[in-house]
Amino acid sequence: MTDDLREQVHEAARRARVAAKVLATANTQRKNTLLLAMADALEANADDIMAANERDLAAGREANIGDALLDRLALNEKRIGGIADGLRSVAGLPDPVGDVRRGSTLPNGLELRQVQVPLGVVGMIYEGRPNVTVDAAGLALKSGNAVLLRGSSSAEQSNIALVKVLREVLADNDFPADAVQLLPCHDRASVQYLITARGLVDLVIPRGGAGLISAVVQQATVPTIETGVGNCHVYVDRNADLDMAHRILINSKARRPSVCNAAETVLVHADVAENFVPEAVRQLAAHGVTVHGDKRAAELADVVPAVDADWDTEYLSLDIAMRVVDSLDEAVEHIGQHGSGHTEAIVSDDVRAARDFVARVDAAAVMVNAATSFTDGGEFGLGAEIGISTQKLHARGPMGLAELTSTKWVVWGDGHVRPSS
Incomplete structure (x- = not known):
């Protein structure tokens, strides 16, 4: 046979x-x-x-x-x-x-x-x-x-x-x-x-x-x-428009959680965490999303306690990990350690911070004030896509x-x- x-x-x-x-x-x-x-x-x-x-x-x-x-x-x-x-x-x-x-x-x-x-x-x-x-x-x-x-x-x-x-x-x-x-x-x-x-x-x-x-x-x-594994992050910077950040986060996670461009982790700058985290958890819950939060997020909202494995998990479901970070540097370091090279996003009104994020994050696509859900061949004007390459030779991205x-x-x-x- x-x-x-x-x-x-x-x-x-x-x-x-x-x-x-x-x-x-x-x-x-x-x-x-x-x-x-x-x-x-x-x-x-x-x-x-x-x-x-x-x-x-x-x-x-x-x-x-x-x-x-x-x-x-x-x-x-x-x-x-x-x-x-x-x-x-x-x-x-x-x-x-x-x-x-x-x-x-x-x-x-x-x-x-x-x-x-x-x-x-x-x-x-x-x-x-x-x-x-x-x-x-x-x-x-x-x-x-x-x-x-x-x-x-x-x-x-x-x-x-x-x-x-x-x-x-x-x-x-x-x-x-x-x-x-x-x-x-x-x-x-x-x-x-x-x-x-x-x-x-x-x-x-x-x-x-x-x-x-x-x-x-x-x-x-x-x-x-090599294509497709999408442990994608949304980083909410200290200078983010929080209403915009909520819209981007919901669209990145809840629009269609089973696809590779869905966000799996949200990183929140400590300076805006008190204002952002409770409302983010509330809106995510309204869309059926369970938040797996670190200790600092848990102090601000009702979340499931995160474990180490959450940072490396591509859920492909109505789940997301949340971590509070003290700086853009810490966010970039976290992404470098746990990201899959697919799509990373920053929400920030600080052009210098956004440019720094774009320059330092190693991914096939980097979004500035836009949802991770845009990493798609059709959205990029390529028509249907055959996959999203996360490697660096011959092809990268959609x-x-x-x-x-x-x-x-x-x-x-x-x-x-x-x-x-």
């Missing part, structure tokens, strides 16, 4: 490589027409997709997977419309393939151009959220790549329904259906075979919990981009079309030969 699964994954990768060669030469108009047709088809098949999704939700409820994970899994007509609109947004974005990043003509007459090109075959490993299935496929196709999708068993029926629609549209538009393939999801070995398919797969992107991402990054022989390309050097000559040394 193991050998059969390995061959199944590798055969899918081989078919994807064939499809990728077709995609690499497709012009922008053809790709955009494809994406728009996919968006329409998703909405036209919404009833079938929601029926499949309900089977996943029923299985999830029976398995007691929790409200936050059920929320990530759930699809309804509005969410399917949003997924379709994501494809339409990607269709409207500039095509990076063929763009010249830099170029010159050398003194000897050689013309150099560094041109953006597709990566080839992209493997996507993700948990729960079936919208990632379509987001990943749309971005991969627009950037000229074939994609191998390895979703979680919790979303199996939803993913099957979504990929069925996408593959039918590919075939109807004279593209190889194997440009989008769904890999088996019940045996973890399929992940291992994907991330070690060096020579067949050009890039793997894990998107999910810390355990998944760590396992893929440590075990992969295929190049990998990953859109440009991050799914590489480059090649194209050199034009006129019988040029290099002199013998």
Whole structure:
């Protein structure tokens, strides 16, 4: 069975490589027409997709997977419309393939151009959220790549329904259906075979919990981009507008607590703690959020006593940690020790403090007087995103079309030969 699964994954990768060669030469108009047709088809098949999704939700409820994970899994007509609109947004974005990043003509007459090109075959490993299935496929196709999708068993029926629609549209538009393939999801070995398919797969992107991402990054022989773990902080400075700080905190935490850009810790300068903390706890409680506060926060409001593990926890739920700090320096130090490099925010009317925070905090995105919830490919104008990279090489932050390309050097000559040394 193991050998059969390995061959199944590798055969899918081989078919994807064939499809990728077709995609690499497709012009922008053809790709955009494809994406728009996919968006329409998703909405036209919404009833079938929601029926499949309900089977996943029923299985999830029976398995007691929790409200936050059920929320990530759930699809309804509005969410399917949003997924379709994501494809339409990607269709409207500039095509990076063929763009010249830099170029010159050398003194000897050689013309150099560094041109953006597709990566080839992209493997996507993700948990729960079936919208990632379509987001990943749309971005991969627009950037000229074939994609191998390895979703979680919790979303199996939803993913099957979504990929069925996408593959039918590919075939109807004279593209190889194997440009989008769904890999088996019940045996973890399929992940291992994907991330070690060096020579067949050009890039793997894990998107999910810390355990998944760590396992893929440590075990992969295929190049990998680390994404998504979001232990995000909101720091309320001594010169913050407290009404603004409350709005930003609530939006960062309670808007959608199950996503990676949700705030997990709020740090409050001691000079404003007495005024800020009680009202913050009251407003958070009104939104169903439990506050895990340190000793100083507990002296000001009714909170659950925080333990050391709270500072490193990505709750993905209606929970948040709260700590009172004596300075911006202490806030930056705390973030440096406990942050995941995803998104950090400062609320302050002091421009110098804000600039200091921006310069010193090491994260893919830093917000000044704005909610952490804005770290999102759509909000950044990238269309749908394939993930949020928390590493520093190749891509960092929300990953859109440009991050799914590489480059090649194209050199034009006129019988040029290099002199013998």
